[in-house]
Amino acid sequence: MTEDHAEPTASFTELYGYAPEGVWAAPGRVNLIGEYTDFNDGFVMPLALPHTARAAVARRTDGELRLHSTDVPGGVVSLRVDELAPHQGHGWAAYPAGVVWALREAGHPVTGADIQLTSTVPTGAGLSSSAALEVVTALALNDLFGLGLDRAALAVLAQRAENAFVGVPCGVMDQMASACCTEGHALHLDTRDLGRRQVPFDLAAHGLRLLVVDTRVKHALGDGAYAERRAGCEEGARLLGLRTLRELPYEELDSALDRLAGAGAGDSVVRYVRHVVGDNRRVERVIALLDAGDVRAVGPVLTAGHVSLRDDLRVSCPELDLVVEAANAAGALGARMTGGGFGGSAIVLVEEAAAEAVTGAVLDAFAGAGFGAPGVFAAVPSAGARRLV
Known part of the structure; x- marks a missing residue:
């Protein structure tokens, strides 16, 4: 045993x-x-x-x-x-x-x-x-x-x-x-x-690695924020006459955002809708890239997802942003926060040969910012x- x-x-x-x-x-x-x-x-x-x-x-x-x-x-x-x-x-x-x-x-x-x-x-x-x-x-x-x-x-x-x-x-x-x-x-x-x-997600066969960086922080701002964003998404769907935001095609996103603004939706509702519809599109993009064997091209999609989470959904935090910035500056293919945000973890797609250098860059950046050291490990499916x- x-x-x-x-x-x-x-x-x-x-x-x-x-x-x-x-x-x-x-x-x-x-x-x-x-x-x-x-x-x-x-x-x-x-x-x-x-x-x-x-x-x-x-x-x-x-x-x-x-x-x-x-x-x-x-x-x-x-x-x-x-x-x-x-x-x-x-x-x-x-x-x-x-x-x-x-x-x-x-x-x-x-x-x-x-x-x-x-x-x-x-x-x-x-x-x-x-x-x-x-x-x-x-x-x-x-x-x-x-x-x-x-x-x-x-x-x-x-x-x-x-x-x-x-x-x-x-x-x-x-x-x-x-x-x-x-x-x-x-x-x-x-x-x-x-x-x-x-x-199939065999990164090692492509000479790649997916790192998980646990910032080991949880900000109080996250308390109740998930429920607030869920309610905002539901409000956006209601104003658009949809059961859920899944029903909104990406190709109609811009016109839908204009309709929301015209209907008096708050700025946060507009941003939440833009993120959700955009992230659905990003999932489809990642699948297409993996099916085509172009795994490295997934990196920029991850980073774009982080920008949306940071700017539209506004669920990132300084520690998560620092992981993404430091990793990408050190040569990562892409990175983003993962999970509910306001702390927690980020993922980093790297060349296997660059994993140690990118990890070191993230640790150095945290030390330089006065943050506690994060935990870093490879995500193996x-x-x-x-x-x-």
């Missing part, structure tokens, strides 16, 4: 006094392109990271739900499955508890469980550590209780847990990426109908959620 398997199994047994029925893993993700588009029925293109949340789990039949995390100080959180209700707090435990609630609300007979969780997904880095917790819980319970749900259905239930139980109005990308990504590929996801295609034992 590998260490990856042994650690949660051993700690589960030590904690609960008996062996788990199995161990499952679900990865974090980094999004290559397509930001703030998923709640607009748009396109996204995430890839799974090798970093995972792991869960050792056993069923209970007495209605008790016991949760423990090796990553959070404190003991076991004990809850009753028939008393679970949204917005009751529970801290980190709200994510797995919310999955149990969502499954039961959907009519699935989950009668309790003992769950031991541990994770290597960096928290607060915009790499979907919460979605990994949700998906690993959903997959384990699906297997143990024989629910027969496919990966997409599990992702949707996990999203419902985060939206309705935890109270975070996220789209479905994070959960779909954790549940459905495959090794060596990026996931082209149409969030309108959950149509998906695994796009990895497998989605799976059973380990």
Whole structure:
């Protein structure tokens, strides 16, 4: 048994006094392109990271739900499955508890469980550590209780847990990426109908590397900003007579922006619409480039995406901007912030031979600006959620 398997199994047994029925893993993700588009029925293109949340789990039949995390100080959180209700707090435990609630609300007979969780997904880095917790819980319970749900259905239930139980109005990308990504590929996801295609993304074969730069900062400005931008996008769609911004073709964007201005839409709504429709187009552009084998040309598209996130959506921050500026100045092919913004991580596409120099340039720039050192690692497209034992 590998260490990856042994650690949660051993700690589960030590904690609960008996062996788990199995161990499952679900990865974090980094999004290559397509930001703030998923709640607009748009396109996204995430890839799974090798970093995972792991869960050792056993069923209970007495209605008790016991949760423990090796990553959070404190003991076991004990809850009753028939008393679970949204917005009751529970801290980190709200994510797995919310999955149990969502499954039961959907009519699935989950009668309790003992769950031991541990994770290597960096928290607060915009790499979907919460979605990994949700998906690993959903997959384990699906297997143990024989629910027969496919990966997409599990992702949707996990999203419902985060939206309705935890109270975070996220789209479905994070959960779909954790549940459905495959090794060596990026996931082209149409969030309108959950149509998906695994796009080969073997950077090493092209002599390239995708770096993730975790700024290790989270600005308070981000609190509530996601919901505000979602509301602004919905307002833009309403003023244009559309169900969602996905219905607005890129070719009609300029005329639509003029119509919004004429209808009295605020400047922020106009900017949000421009970003979302533009980022949908950028996802399509990246796919076309990858299909044509022109991987290096993806770099400028990433940088253009960052400019839009910085100037139109206004969700960047000095640290993220510095990553992009320093990396591109040092010879990167392109870079952008990824995730919700106001901190978190950026991605950098580099020639493999230049990875060390670009990393050094980013570290030097942070030191020169008086920022704390960021974490840097290579994003290797990895497998989605799976059973380990």
